[in-house]
Amino acid sequence: MKRWSVGILAVLVLILGMCALYATHMIRHGFSTRTPPSGVETTMATxxxxxxxxxxxxxxxxxxxxxxxxxxxxxxxxxxxxxxxxxxxxxxxxxxxxxxxxxxxxxxxxxxxxxxxxxxxxxxxxxxxxxxxxxxxxxxxxxxxxxxxxxxxxxxxxxxxxxxxxxxxxNPKGPDEMKEEMDEEKFLNGGDTSAQTTTMQKQKGHKR
Ligand code: HEC
Missing domain, CATH: 1.10.760.10 (Cytochrome c-like domain)
Incomplete structure (x- = not known):
């Protein structure tokens, strides 16, 4: 076998080994996002x-x-x-x-x-x-x-x-929190609902 083909084979074996290691890691830990990413994953991603x-x-x-x-x-x-x-x-x-x-x-x-x-x-x-x-x-x-x-x-x-x-x-409010604030405001305004828009979130900056 030529020297360069031995080199390619070694690289392939190394890549396969790394894939196998990663697959084992995935099988063991599943797709859960609860555990923090490992050091290797963080370094690779960064x-x-x-x-x-x-x-x-x-x-x-x-x-x-x-x-x-x-x-x-x-x-x-x-x-x-x-x-x-x-x-x-x-x-x-x-x-x-x-x-x-x-x-x-x-x-x-x-x-x-x-x-x-x-x-x-x-x-x-x-x-x-x-x-x-x-x-x-x-x-x-x-x-x-x-x-x-x-x-x-x-x-x-x-x-x-x-x-x-x-x-x-x-900070954006959920529907429950928003309703609570509106009710509170309505109460403070003696039932007047015209001021309610003040609690509504206004879009700032980017559209998304
Ligand atoms: C839905 C969740 C989410 C929102 C919303 C979000 N980000 Fe991020 N952001 C992330 C995650 C997750 C990362 C890390 C990605 C990674 O490690 O590759 C990140 C990374 C970043 C980074 C890179 C920092 C670094 O040290 O590499 C910056 C800067 C950033 N976000 C700014 C913002 C700003 C400003 C906004 C709002 C306009 C925003 N993000 C909104 C989830 C979010």
Missing amino acids: TMRDMAVPARYKTLKNPVPVTPEVIHEGLAHYADHCAVCHANNGSGDSMLGKGMYPRPPNLAGQETQSMSDGEIYYPIEYGIRLSGMPAFGDGGDNDIESWKLVAFLRHLPKLTPEEEAEMERL
């Missing part, structure tokens, strides 16, 4: 994701001037669209986030914060395949709403308790 982000995003800076107003707009948008998975403080410790596979990372933590503006922008605009992270934009580099979210994500590590309390008020 490496593939990093490779999928086009290189020019690594050097892209936020084109939106970061003012308190911009951060506040990002905060309101995030509370409405993102907190359901990522939690208001970015920890991922939300009802949905805890059961996802892969889990949403801690957006206030070192790993996300050490990414460039463009690298944070990219998953917001384009989503992350084979994960729960949806695309919120229509593509391109100039989605102002996504850049405002990047500005807010940079602010996450400095989030104040007051800001978190405001976000709680902005």
